[in-house]
Amino acid sequence: MLSIAIRKRFGDFTLDAEWTSRQPIVALVGPSGSGKTLTLQCIAGLVSPDTGRIVCADRELFDGQQRINVRPQQRRIGYVFQGYALFPHMTVRQNIDYGRRGRVRPAFPVLERLGLGSLESRYPSELSGGEQQRVALARALATDPDLLLLDEPLSALDAPLRRQLCTELSQTLREWGKMAVLVTHDLSEAYQIADVVVLCEGGRTTEAVPKNDLLWNPSSERVARLIGARNILRGTIAETKSESVIVEWRGVRLEAAQSPSHDLHARTGDELAFFVRPEYVRLIRKNRTVSENLRQTNLFRGDIVGERDEGTTWVLFFRLATPGEPFQVNYDLEIEIPKLVYERLGVATDRQWDVSIHPGSIQILPSH
Amino acid sequence: MDWFPVALSLRVALLATVATVIVGVPLAWLLARRRFPGRDLISATLLTPLVLPPTVLGYYLLMTIGRRGPIGRLLEARGIELAFTWRAAVLAAAVGSFALLIKTAQAGFESIDKRLEQAAQTLGHSDWSIFWTVSVPLAWRSILAGTVLAFCKALGDFGITLMVAGDIPGRTQTLPLAIYDHVQSNQLAQANTLALISVGFVVVLMLALGRVARLRY
Numbered sequence: 001m002l003s004i005a006i007r008k009r010f011g012d013f014t015l016d017a018e019w020t021s022r023q024p025i026v027a028l029v030g031p032s033g034s035g036k037t038l039t040l041q042c043i044a045g046l047v048s049p050d051t052g053r054i055v056c057a058d059r060e061l062f063d064g065q066q067r068i069n070v071r072p073q074q075r076r077i078g079y080v081f082q083g084y085a086l087f088p089h090m091t092v093r094q095n096i097d098y099g100r101r102g103r104v105r106p107a108f109p110v111l112e113r114l115g116l117g118s119l120e121s122r123y124p125s126e127l128s129g130g131e132q133q134r135v136a137l138a139r140a141l142a143t144d145p146d147l148l149l150l151d152e153p154l155s156a157l158d159a160p161l162r163r164q165l166c167t168e169l170s171q172t173l174r175e176w177g178k179m180a181v182l183v184t185h186d187l188s189e190a191y192q193i194a195d196v197v198v199l200c201e202g203g204r205t206t207e208a209v210p211k212n213d214l215l216w217n218p219s220s221e222r223v224a225r226l227i228g229a230r231n232i233l234r235g236t237i238a239e240t241k242s243e244s245v246i247v248e249w250r251g252v253r254l255e256a257a258q259s260p261s262h263d264l265h266a267r268t269g270d271e272l273a274f275f276v277r278p279e280y281v282r283l284i285r286k287n288r289t290v291s292e293n294l295r296q297t298n299l300f301r302g303d304i305v306g307e308r309d310e311g312t313t314w315v316l317f318f319r320l321a322t323p324g325e326p327f328q329v330n331y332d333l334e335i336e337i338p339k340l341v342y343e344r345l346g347v348a349t350d351r352q353w354d355v356s357i358h359p360g361s362i363q364i365l366p367s368h
Numbered sequence: 369m370d371w372f373p374v375a376l377s378l379r380v381a382l383l384a385t386v387a388t389v390i391v392g393v394p395l396a397w398l399l400a401r402r403r404f405p406g407r408d409l410i411s412a413t414l415l416t417p418l419v420l421p422p423t424v425l426g427y428y429l430l431m432t433i434g435r436r437g438p439i440g441r442l443l444e445a446r447g448i449e450l451a452f453t454w455r456a457a458v459l460a461a462a463v464g465s466f467a468l469l470i471k472t473a474q475a476g477f478e479s480i481d482k483r484l485e486q487a488a489q490t491l492g493h494s495d496w497s498i499f500w501t502v503s504v505p506l507a508w509r510s511i512l513a514g515t516v517l518a519f520c521k522a523l524g525d526f527g528i529t530l531m532v533a534g535d536i537p538g539r540t541q542t543l544p545l546a547i548y549d550h551v552q553s554n555q556l557a558q559a560n561t562l563a564l565i566s567v568g569f570v571v572v573l574m575l576a577l578g579r580v581a582r583l584r585y
Contacts, residue, residue, distance in 0.1 A: 046486050072489040079490040085483035089505045098501070099491030143491055 002026065002147065002179055006042055006052030006062070015039065015049075019198045021208040025173055027182045027190030030200030030226070036183040037082065039200070040149045043181065044079050045072035056147050057179065078140030082151040082183075084132045086124035092135050093120040099143040110138040114172065129157045130165055137169070141176060148173070148180040154189060166192055187227055191215065199226045221273045221365045230334045231276040232365070237268050244359055247274060250320055250332060252300050256362035273365040278315065278336035280361035283345060284354040298357040304347065305331050314342040318355065369558060372538055373546035374565060376454060380542060381522035384461035385469075388518050392469045393511055397503055399470070400477035401485070418467045422527025425463060430532045433459070457533040457540055461522035468521055469514035476510020477503055509581050516577045520570050 003020040015035040019026075028036045041047040043054055043061070051064040056077075061070045087095050096110065111117055114134045124132055133153055140148055153169060154162045170193045173180050184190050190197050196208040206223060218224040224232055235249035247254045256274060284299070306317035317331035335355065342348070398404070399411055417425055433440045434451045443450050450456050480503060488498040504511065526544040533540040535549065543562055550559035 041486075044486075044490055046489065072486075073492045073494065075490075077490060079487065081483045081487055083481075083483065085481060085487045087484060087487075087502060087506075098488070098493075139487075139491070 001055070001057060002043075002181070003053070003055040004039065004043065006039075006049035006054060008038060008042060008047065008049045010038070013203055015042075015203045017042075017200075017203075017205045019205055019208045021179075021196050021198075023195035023208070023210070024178065025180045025182065025194045025196075026208055027184060027194035027197045027211075028200055028205070029184055029187055029190045029197055031185060033202075034200035035203040035205075036200050037151055039205075040079070040151055040181065040183055043147070044077050044149055045070060045075050059146070076143075076146045078143060078145035078148040080133075080136045080140050080148070080150040080153050083156060084124075084136035086132060086135055086139070088124050091121050091123055092116060092127070095124070095135055096139045096142050099139060110141045113175070114138045130161050133157070133165060133169075137172065146178060148176070148178065150180060150182045152183055152185070154184070155186075162189075169193060187215075199223060201226055216363075218363070219366060221367070224273075224275050224363075224365055229275045230278050232273060233275065234271060234273050237270050237272060239268060245364065247272065247362075247364075251322055252298075252320065254298050254357065254362055255359045256364055257359045258364070272367060275363050275365065276333065276357055277361055277363075278334040279313075280358060281318075281333060281335040282356045282358075283335070283337065283341070283347070284356055285345070286350075297359055298362070299354055300356075301352070301354050302332070304351045304353065307347075309339075310336075312339055313337065314339060314347070316347065318353075321352075369561065370537075370546075373541050373543045373562065376457070376541070377523055377543035380454065380457045380461050381519055383458045384465065384522040385515060385519040387458070388462050388466040388469050388522075389511075389515055392466050392514075392518075393473055393504070394499070396470045396473035396511075396514075397477050397499060400474045401503075414467050414470055416467075417464055422464065422525070423531055426460065426528040426531025429460065429463060429528060433532065451532055452534045452536065452540060454533065454540055457529050457542055460528035460532050461525045464525045464528050465518040465521035469511075469518040472514030472517060473507065473511045476507035476514075479510075480506045509583075512580060513577060516573050520573060523569060524566065 001020065001022050005018045006015065008015040013033075013035070015038050017035065017039045028039060030036055038047060042049050043056070045061065048069055049062060049064065052062065053060070053064065054062040056075075059070075059076075060066075060068050061075055062068060087098065090098065096116075111120070114137060116131075116134060116138055119127065119131060119135070124135065127135065133156070137150075137153070150169075154165055157165060166189055173193065182190065182193055187197075191211050194211060197211050197214050198208050199206040199214075206219075206226075209219065209223075213219070214223070214227060218227060218229065221232060233249055235247040235254070237245060238248045238253060239246040242258075244255050244257050247256055300320060301322075302318050302320040304316045305319045308315040313336050316335040316337065318333040318335050319330075320332045333355070337347070347353075395410075399407065430451060431437050433443070433456065435441070435444060440451060450459070484502055484506065485498050488502050493501065524544055525542070526548070529540075529542055530545060533542075535541055535545045537546075537549075541549070543566060547559050547562045547566075550556070550562065
């Protein structure tokens, strides 16, 4: 278990981090300047918080009230720094052995496991980015720490390598089997590697949330914005049923499935926020009969007023045919479709469409 | 031709440089890496030898180590004479040159990526161990450059040495003082030889420094 509740002021910036994880791998996700690295430095003991408490696997590492502040050397924490911070004047072997002095050889054979045997006598400047990353990981694991901290371990790599090393890193961490905290600005990276996610923004953090809940069941509008959800909309509740809720939005009645975990403490007439994933909005083929169309739920008509080619997908900006009060600037809904579908349906020339949204892909955001 | 001033100058500069390195390198590291009370004051005081007139420095030094000065009295009680001996010349050379070493070495330490030292901390190494295994090996070019600069400066000190060690031929007359005396007594050939020797030392050292600086760690 890892439990953090700390405060640290740095000029205008205040870090106020509070979260607890019982899961082995935690990801801290947020934009740069949100206090992720500072949190890691506090956990490692490189920076002392002003107040608070840090407990790792029942060991008290920091307690402002009891004046406990374990030195970084004694914290048994491995740290993979952003940019890796390998000692440039030491070979791979010397880098890895540097932390092992006077300690028992750990159960996890890092050199062999990470395939670094053939690189032993090279210097860091002679290694590729991926190799440097593995050496940094090996060096941190070689001291047999209780907790591993990783600061943007993949951001220095280019995209194809990043994908490969993301999988590799995830496997290594699972095999190693102890606790790890990963800092990243990339939610999909966090999703692939971690069990739980903590979102950081302007020095504040959310609780540690299981990654599936975060993506598929965000707990608030703020969280939805932080994970980059598009089509965050507002409507009023028209009707509440046992399984679903009817929301009135811009003159359209939308049926949304009730969230399984968050109880909707709202009544008819209340305003509420929800979001629709752009890739879950369906364009309806023109050649279907009316009766087929009647079976579609949340069906409405509108125009495509703008589009963006993203390579393998197209993003369409959709405007309702009979909009109520406008509250998105130029369009009402973002729709994302595969390029193939875009070409098959002839969206380039045909601009008026019926669209449908499955009730399960409309996500109600609890307002708290 | 009297070679004593050359030998004395070399010995004085060498000893002054060794003393400067022993005290100066750790101090440079402290100034580069630690925040402590009095840090700014020390940093400012260190620069004064570079800008104050040497005679002013020499005057204060003499007031400290002379017979009536606080340190001079202490030493005299133990039967040690400092002022107007070759040891005073060492002290003078060190005072005149240590700022060069400290400032150069400090810049070297400051240019090391802090994360390297932090990494060493998380890997269980003490500050003392990190200083020797990470900081010094990575800053060694700056330390060496500072050392050579300090040595050259020590070799050429005139004003401070004259004030605290005097100009006693065969005892405290260093190379720069000897050149001055030769010129005063119109022995230009001797002055010329000694001046060439000085230039030779400095040029050779600077060339060697440039070579070494191109090496890796």
